[in-house]
Amino acid sequence: MSTATGLRVILGAGGQAWDGWTPTQREHLDLRDPASFERWFGERRADAFLCEHVWEHLTEQDGQEAARLCFSYLKPGGFLRCAVPDAHFPDPDYQQMVQIGGPGPADHPAADHQVVYGYREFVAMFEAAGFEVDLLEYCDEAGRFHYHGWDVATGPIYRSFLLDHRNRDGNLGFVSLIVDAYKPEVAGSEN
Numbered sequence: 001m002s003t004a005t006g007l008r009v010i011l012g013a014g015g016q017a018w019d020g021w022t023p024t025q026r027e028h029l030d031l032r033d034p035a036s037f038e039r040w041f042g043e044r045r046a047d048a049f050l051c052e053h054v055w056e057h058l059t060e061q062d063g064q065e066a067a068r069l070c071f072s073y074l075k076p077g078g079f080l081r082c083a084v085p086d087a088h089f090p091d092p093d094y095q096q097m098v099q100i101g102g103p104g105p106a107d108h109p110a111a112d113h114q115v116v117y118g119y120r121e122f123v124a125m126f127e128a129a130g131f132e133v134d135l136l137e138y139c140d141e142a143g144r145f146h147y148h149g150w151d152v153a154t155g156p157i158y159r160s161f162l163l164d165h166r167n168r169d170g171n172l173g174f175v176s177l178i179v180d181a182y183k184p185e186v187a188g189s190e191n
């Protein structure tokens, strides 16, 4: 499915496996632990990161630091494709499911949600880390869904307009806020 080349890494992959991508778990690459990146990457740098429904498990501050961490382990011109639940999707059941703390028992996947991002805060977080950001899918403040015709072959996000089984037959059942965060070819703030 993927036309991926180079070192392309899935962060917090869980059960995800896409051709051309190296899945990693928190035990390998922990977004809250720079030393885990140092150990795993050594002198290498990634061409791309893919990260689906992970960032909402980090606090806002940890998310900001994780953005800087990913920036420093990407090659210039590389990108982080990152998807999270969308604060502006106007479906009460969805918002209940993705809310901070999650809807139910402690072992529910959403139980440790720390943040529910809207597109403005999410973009601003990556821009503050030095990225240039392209919005691929998001809802605006009026709840209107925007899909920017991106190519899933360059890095699939399952919970997306085209791939998610809940979005069929004109039904928009489950969306994500999805961005591509690019590290500029000539980086302004290498760290």
Ligand SMILES: C[S@@+](CC[C@H](N)C(=O)[O-])C[C@H]1O[C@@H](n2cnc3c(N)ncnc32)[C@H](O)[C@@H]1O
Binding pocket: 011, 012, 013, 014, 015, 016, 025, 026, 029, 030, 031, 032, 051, 052, 053, 054, 057, 058, 109
């Ligand atoms: C809801 S699951 C999503 C799994 C997979 N990406 C998917 O879309 O099916 C959240 C994932 O985030 C991972 N995660 C949570 N905190 C993390 C961290 N600090 N660093 C890396 N992964 C983390 C969890 O281990 C888990 O795999």
